[in-house]
Structures are given as C-alpha cells and as structure tokens.
Amino acid sequence: MKRFKILGTGTALPKRVMTNADLEKVVETSDEWIRERTGIHERRIADEKTSSATLGARAMKAACDQAGIEPDSVDAIIVSTSSADAIFPSTACWVQHELGIRGMPAFDVAAGCSGFLYALEVASSMLSAGTCKRIAVIGAEVMSKVVNWEDRTTCVLFGDGAGAAIIETCEEDRGLLASNWGADGNLAPILHAPAGGTRMPASAETVAKNLHTVTMQGRSVFRHAVRAMTEAGVKAVEDAGLSADQIDLLIPHQANMRIMEACRVRLNVPEEKMFSIVHRYGNMSAATIPVALHEAREAGRVVDGSVVAFAAFGAGLTWAGAVVRF
C-alpha cells in the first residue's frame, strides 16, 4: 500500500460551452449521432490565450485554496497532459511560471488519457520513498487546440479542462490500496499526433495537412480501450482484495459512455455507483479523472473512508487501474 491523503482538489473549466448543436455548424454531424455513440452532450472550449498550463495552474491554485495551503508549499508538481504547452519546457514548469513559484521539481508525465493515474502512481511512489511530503498532481488539457476541426470522427469527442489534487504523506491506512499500469507502444499509430515533434518536424506541409492534430483509428481504439481499461480496473480491485460491493464509487476515464459502461459491467458495479461527467465535458484526456474526482468530492460522493476504483486507457496505448481509500 502507498499511503497518502488528499488535502484538496480543484478544477479549472473554460466558460465557453460548445453543444452538439453548435458542432452541427462546424462539421457534418448530429446531436443524435454524438449522444448515441459517445454520451457527450457538450464540452468546454478554451479561449485563444488559454493553454494547458493556464488551466493547470488555476486548478492547482483552487486545490491549494481548498487545502488551505500556499502553492509554493508543495514539494513537487507533476502535470499529466496530452496537449502540452510546447515540446519544451514541461507544462509543469509553465504552471510554475503562471503561479510565480519556483524551487520544487516540476515535470510532465505523458501517458495520454491514463496520465493522471500514471502521475498518481509516480507521486505516491515519491511519497513512499520519502523524497517528498506533499505533491500537486495535475491533469490539464486544451484538446481543442490539437484536434482537427475538419475531422468529424475526432473533433466531436474532446473538450478542455484541468483538475488537480494535492496529496500528502500520512500514517493512516489511506492511499493506493492497489494499482497497476502498463503500455503497448506497438499500438502507438492508432492514436497519435503524427507531426510537430522530432519524428515528423512541423513544416508548411504538415500544417497544411493538419498532421499536428489528433489522428485516430476510432474502432480499433474502442476495442483495445474496452479490453485494457476493464482488465486494469478488475486487476486493481482483485489486488486490493476487495469484492465489487466494497467499492463505493467507480471513476473511469471519461472518453465515451459505451466504454465506461463496458468497464462498469465487467467490474460488476451498479449503475448508480459510476460517476460520470462525460455528457458535460466530453473527453478531457488526462483531466477527466481529476475533474470527476473533484466533482464527486463536492457532491459528497467521495468522503473520508470512501473506497474508489479508477480505470483508464489512453494514447500509447497506455492503461492504468487504481483503488484508493480516501
């Protein structure tokens, strides 16, 4: 068990709401198609000036405010993102820049939509090793700036937002009861941004062809996602030595209601115990789990002693499962 307690959580969600009806004016799609295939009704879209670090910093500040601490009192900042501010430096360093703080290590974890659970694994290991006492774990995304707004198979799926959790070492029996993580890089080509890095540097041609945006083989991702996410969730619950009825809440990565439902059914968790925000925010990649966690806490669905199962999959492909006692 990797012990930690949550001092505070917070979110940052852009004000602008884009509904499915709004999207009908952008690409050839329909509210009905999007709802039926994904469960998404609307998503938030950041303005021109807002980056992942802007949202990440706001979410971290909100989490610190809830915890009653100053942002510069954390020993490390870990940001998980699929829509980094730039190739370098890390979005976590831009978060420091936004908050005007310095000194503590700040780095990114790139694991697609599994990023927040990866970052939680890294952070809780750092706490267990005693190298840090208090860590800000952030999931921050401005996916609207990395999707191709001419591609209806992807642009309807994503949204912008950030969530943060401040975690701290503790002596009590709280924290990660069990967790697992994995990746299969052989599946990298089914969900990626082809250009803009060293593999295919940005050029006039890559920009003209929109090659720096999300490219996805939807059906293939769907198939692997259901398998990877459910296996990771089931393993985490089994390794925690728990039965389904001992899980108070399931918070899966919120990419698509059908994938979430498959995970819930496989885990044998009743409908009312799955926390869902996908209808309001779409797929915010690494930010979906921390935003959902914050909203679940605000709604009184995660309280002292609650046992929550998490499961995620993402570009890579990556996957992760975790069971946390709060």
Ligand code: UT7
């Ligand atoms: O965090 C990881 C992010 N990625 C994912 O989670 C994606 C996983 N995959 C999925 O969620 C699903 O595959 C989608 C929601 C992307 C697509 O659902 P699907 O049931 O797999 O649809 P499909 O790709 O098989 O497409 C069915 C039809 C096609 O038309 P034809 O060929 O049957 O005539 C598509 O062209 O739906 C069409 N289509 C659309 N129609 C209206 C695709 N996108 C749209 C759209 N609006 N936005």
